[in-house]
Amino acid sequence: MAPKVLISDKLSEAAVQIFRDRGIDVDFLPDVGKDKEKLAEIIGQYDGLAIRSATKVTEKILENADNLKVIGRAGIGTDNIDKEAASKRGVIVMNTPFGNMITTAEHAIAMMFAVARQLPEASASTHAGKWEKSKFMGVELTAKTLGVIGAGNIGGIVCDRARGLKMKVVAYDPYLSQEKADKMGVEKVELEELLARADFITLHVPLTEQTRNILSKENLEKTKKGVRIINCARGGLVDEAALAELLTSGHVAGAAFDVFSEEPAKENALFGLPNVVCTPHLGAATTEAQENVALQVAEQMSNYLLTGAVENALNMPSVTAEEAKVMGPWIKLADHLGSFVGQMTDEPIKAINILYDGAAAGMNLDALNCAVIAGIMKRSNPEVNLVSAPVVAKERGIQISTTNQDKSGAFDGYIKVTAVTSKRERSVAGTVFSDGKPRFIQIKGINIEADVGAHMLYTTNEDVPGIIGTLGHTLGDNGVNIANFTLGRSEAGGEAIALLYVDEPVPAEIRAKLAETGLFNQIKPLEFDVV
Known part of the structure; x- marks a missing residue:
């Protein structure tokens, strides 16, 4: 029997056709995602669920999903999916992490132009029959300093585009190496220096406990007078009430926001203020981006349902079905070792060295490497998954090396992870016991035996x-x-x-x-x- 997929949100017809061309039975019901009761009633019929942001995949929905094997999110964010509940039920969660990077970066640049030249207000004034040429005095971007908070995938594209505009670019990113910054042609600085120097500040980081309110009232007050602030990343990165006060006082000259602390944003402290440009979370809203992520998710889900190949999964490594049975506990161990190192390391990581001993050395090391790297990088970017982690590490100039060796000690096999920074090396080792549970067996060269x-x-x-x-x-x-x-x-x-x-x-x-x-x-x- 052919696999059966439900598309519960609006998705490109071309994506629907991909499923059909691959021999998959597909039901295209783009409004059912908004009806929780109906979705819960019918979800048990399907092997796959393709969604965008409107469908909320809750634990209750998953309780009825007896046959569901994979959820594919056409886009990056998966906040609308209960990933823990999905994992418990053995449901793979996939996203399309690279389909809308350029679109989001371009929107940030467009917002920067808009706030620099007061374009929305000037347009509204002209539409109203006024000719207020002297009222809308703007500033040039050329030779101005752009402060980029977060120089990962999207932030890196913004840096490149800004340099093309002849802006001076300074970047704050704890995980950006000096070598990578030099290659990008940006100046790597600490946050305090960025705040003091930037004429424009744009944010490109995920919302984590470390980044929440990164532009707090205290930090906003440290900015250069006349600064303009752009946020096309995530709501909650900026104290919007404090920013509104500084806009009113004139310390901040303008702001452009595509995301807000509460969405849909019906009310906000920034609304109605002069020279504040607001858009309704349009960062990924271009025809090209929507088409790209739709086609990608259809291909990924089809590959998994027909061949077992796993791509861009957030809760499972890229391994075959046969490998997964043996490697599951070792994948979890690799993630734990990486997570330990990531949580213990505050400065930029230059290199990650992974040693595989004994039984571990004979496994799918690509999958284990991905798990280690993802574990390390999840602290700074929760959206990193087992497939995208090596790409992100490469973009940040982190060198990955692996060593295999025959059984050398009391354990049948173990994994040792060492993170190298400019200041120190930090290492941790672990193994999987016969009960299938990962254990830490060495930290900083000191032998231990600890449950996780x-x-x-x-x-x-x-x-x-x-x-x-x-x-x-x-x-x-x-x-x-x-x-x-x-x-x-x-x-x-x-x-x-x-x-x-x-x-x-x-x-x-x-x-x-x-x-x-x-x-x-x-x-x-x-x-x-x-x-």
């Missing part, structure tokens, strides 16, 4: 008495339950580490109490996706 938990606490200290008691009492007295407690040391009296698996995240105030004891050199909370 969703919430963990990592500490380093000199090997002195009292560490166990301090950790146990401090956490226990503050209601934090320890599920597993692992210790290790380099030698008696030398460097020691502790890795605690706890039932819930350790709050900052409790970590502060530990720091006040003076016993610890480092106290770091860690989070892992153990689903």
Whole structure:
């Protein structure tokens, strides 16, 4: 029987035809995604679900999706999909991460022109029969300094286009290497310097805990007087109320926003202010981009349903069905090792070295490499997946090297990941036991044996008495339950580490109490996706 796919949002007719040409039975019902009850009623018939942003794939929907194998999102963002619920049910979630990069970058450039020359207001005035030539005095982009926050895929294209406009480009991106910046022809700076120097600031980062309100009131007040700010990335990156105050006072000369903290944006502090250009999340809204992502998702879903090939999956590596049975736990281990390194490393990573020992060395190393790299980079970009991670790493100038070796120790096989920065090397190793569960077996060259938990606490200290008691009492007295407690040391009296698996995240105030004891050199909370 041919696989059956439901398209529940508006998608290109050409994409629909791709499914049909590949021998897939497809139902094109572009309005059903807005009807949750109807979608839940019929979803059980389908092997695949192709969507855009209107369809909300909730846990309730997935509970009825007994035959569903793959969800394909025509676009990048997958906030409308419950990925954890999908993973639990064995449903692959795919997106199309590269189909609308140019379109979004061009929109940012267009918005910069619009706010520089007050084009929307000048157009409205002229349409109204006025001729207010002297009212709309603009500024040139040539020779101005553009501050780009986030120099990844889209930000990199904006940098290239801005240089073509003869702008001076400075970029802030903690994961941008100096070598990559030199190749791009941009000046790599810290955020404080960017704020002080930029005539225009454009944002191109995902919304994470690290980037939320990156242009806070405090940071906005540090900007150059007369700055103009463009946000075509994500709502929540800018304190919109604070920006409105600075626009009103005249410190900020203009702003152009395509995204907002709450969408659909019916009301916003920026609305109605002079020289503020607003568009309704149009970054990817071009005919070419919509066609590209639609065709890509149709091809990807068809390939998976017909051949088992996995492309651009957010919750599964690119491996064959046969490999997946054996490699599943090792893929998860690789992700955990990468995530550990990524969470522990604040400065730009120059190189990632991966050692495969014994049984691990005979597996699909491309998939394992992807899992390691994705684990490292998810901290800075949650939208990175197992396919796009190597591309992102390459664009940022990160060198990836792998080494294979025969069984060399007590374990049948293990993986060791080392991240190299300009300041240090950081390494962690792990293996998979016979129960199929990943374990950490070495950190910083110190041998341990630790389960991987969703919430963990990592500490380093000199090997002195009292560490166990301090950790146990401090956490226990503050209601934090320890599920597993692992210790290790380099030698008696030398460097020691502790890795605690706890039932819930350790709050900052409790970590502060530990720091006040003076016993610890480092106290770091860690989070892992153990689903």
